[in-house]
Structure formats: C-alpha cells, structure tokens
Amino acid sequence: MRHPLLGEIEQYIERHGLSPTRFGRLAVKDPRFVYDLRAGRTPRLVTQSRVSAFLRQADS
Template identity: 60%
Template sequence: MDGDLLPRIEVFLTRVGLSPTRFGRLVVHDPRFVFDLRAGRRPRRRVHAHVHAWLLQNGA
C-alpha cells in the first residue's frame, strides 16, 4: 500500500468542496474515516483499494 491516500483525499475534498464527513459516508460508510486517517489510522488493503478505485472513478 502506498502512503499517498490521505493527500489524494485531501486534494479531492478541496477541489470538489466535499466535507470529510460526507466523503467518509459516501465512500466507506464511516463518517470518521478521514478524521481517523488524519490521526494516523491505516486502512486495511481492501478499504485502501476501494477508496483508491472510488477516487479514480470520480476524477481524483
């Protein structure tokens, strides 16, 4: 797993004006997901792959 997931999410959130809570709910059904990543949480491979794919599908 690469370590660029959180920075990519942050750029996406800024670009589209989406809140971290809404992103977490939409993508992984966890409103705290981005906040937990910011605090050092490391997602499992399946979640990482899912978020990465979601970002690619949505123009990130």
C-alpha cells in the first residue's frame, strides 16, 4: 500500500525539479528514502513529521 505522504513528495519533486535522491538527502538525510517509500516502506512517525515540516517550510 502506498503511503499518503508519498503523493505529496512526488508532487514536490516534480514541482521543484529534484531527484528522489536529492529530496531524501535534504528532507531526512537518507538518499534512499523516496525509493524505499515507493517500495512500500512505512516511515516512523518522527520521520513523517520531519518530512511534513520540510514540505511546509519549503513551500511557504
């Protein structure tokens, strides 16, 4: 099952022209983060919070 946060991340990546690797490094210091989400990984709540904060800050 696809994680709901992945849709927001995919939109952000496309809107800002980032690679999934670059997004993962910037948001959570994990270059595999987006690839792992695409493969079905469920991030911990603290990681979800960090990504959500990153998305809010970057789009404000």
